[in-house]
Amino acid sequence: MDEKAVCLGCIELKNITKRFSNRKAIDSLHLSINESAFIVLLGASGCGKSTLLRLIAGLESPDIGEVLLQGQVATRVQPHKRNCSLSFQNGVCYDHWTVRKNIEEAAKGTDVKVVSDVLDTLGLNDCMHQYPAELSGGEKQRVSLARTLVSPKGIYLLDEPLAQLNPKMRYHARKLIRRVHDQNAKTTVFVTHDLAEALFLADIVVVMDQGKIVSQGSPRECFDPPQNEHCASLLGSYDLLPSNQVLPLPHHWKILAIGHETTKPMQETLQSDGIVLQGTIENCRWLGTYWELRVRPVLNPDVGANHQIDRTISVHVPDGPSVSRELAKQLRAVEAKRLETESNSSREMVWISAMVRSGVERP
Numbered sequence: 001m002d003e004k005a006v007c008l009g010c011i012e013l014k015n016i017t018k019r020f021s022n023r024k025a026i027d028s029l030h031l032s033i034n035e036s037a038f039i040v041l042l043g044a045s046g047c048g049k050s051t052l053l054r055l056i057a058g059l060e061s062p063d064i065g066e067v068l069l070q071g072q073v074a075t076r077v078q079p080h081k082r083n084c085s086l087s088f089q090n091g092v093c094y095d096h097w098t099v100r101k102n103i104e105e106a107a108k109g110t111d112v113k114v115v116s117d118v119l120d121t122l123g124l125n126d127c128m129h130q131y132p133a134e135l136s137g138g139e140k141q142r143v144s145l146a147r148t149l150v151s152p153k154g155i156y157l158l159d160e161p162l163a164q165l166n167p168k169m170r171y172h173a174r175k176l177i178r179r180v181h182d183q184n185a186k187t188t189v190f191v192t193h194d195l196a197e198a199l200f201l202a203d204i205v206v207v208m209d210q211g212k213i214v215s216q217g218s219p220r221e222c223f224d225p226p227q228n229e230h231c232a233s234l235l236g237s238y239d240l241l242p243s244n245q246v247l248p249l250p251h252h253w254k255i256l257a258i259g260h261e262t263t264k265p266m267q268e269t270l271q272s273d274g275i276v277l278q279g280t281i282e283n284c285r286w287l288g289t290y291w292e293l294r295v296r297p298v299l300n301p302d303v304g305a306n307h308q309i310d311r312t313i314s315v316h317v318p319d320g321p322s323v324s325r326e327l328a329k330q331l332r333a334v335e336a337k338r339l340e341t342e343s344n345s346s347r348e349m350v351w352i353s354a355m356v357r358s359g360v361e362r363p
Contacts, residue, residue, distance in 0.1 A: 010035040010187045016065035025051040027211035036185040040202035048211040049191045053157050057086050085151035089160040091140030093132040099143050100128040107150035118149045121176040138164045149180045156188040174200055195234050253315040256351040258330045281348045282312050284334045291317040291331050
């Protein structure tokens, strides 16, 4: 999707450029956000996503361009007059107020049921009498997030609000943010470098790199398959097949066989796949929810392997009910062999395939 294709709406950024010293944090950026949309700004540290959020909030001013809120130029409007509620990554609260006072002041005009849901989900009921100085970093971040989610203001700006939370709390907080958004139709802009958060929360993902938008669209439009090589890199490691300019991703490879010669029926199966490789397993590690293999391909013309690759590639195999018992047993055996020999290489043969649609076509 083109970066200008989102309809004009609640927030518009027109030709925004922001410099810090000689570096462009934001470079000639255009973005329009619909009323009630949930937008996720996704990218690595330093890509400009937090700066963009601060420009919307009024905490920074653009060197070039305009910020419009509800169709009105807001470039010189003070932050407290912008109808925005902002949650910072470091959990900013009013230190001279208790947690209760912090939340009560932010929640004026908000349905008590919403406030109760936020407090229960974020586990704040037991610390309402405490001051921010008495809280841990994660607790402060939850209070800051709660202040935003109970606010009656029309725009929520969330700058990595889950970064300091443990995995269980992060999961519940993520569901809460989406639930509050859906119930109250708030325009939400969420900053993160976590792809899982972006895929779970976003109506529209805006992928940023070096102050520019490099991809924009629904999660599926951006990542299934990835729109470009930068989007592929956010999914994890990827490998280039130079012969047909496709970048298969680790979880898009399929293991066809491990550790034995191919039979005639298997050869027919191999030949019917778009990309087929035979190789040796250089490394095999179990990482909780999946296996990660490093495979060094070898050319085998007998089964039509058309892609010569001179380096190892990553293959991810999910660990769970979707994996056959035989394959799981083979993977455990390969890993055990590596551990027994105290070597990174098991040297077991493996056959893998990948569909072309799972890759990224290079420009």
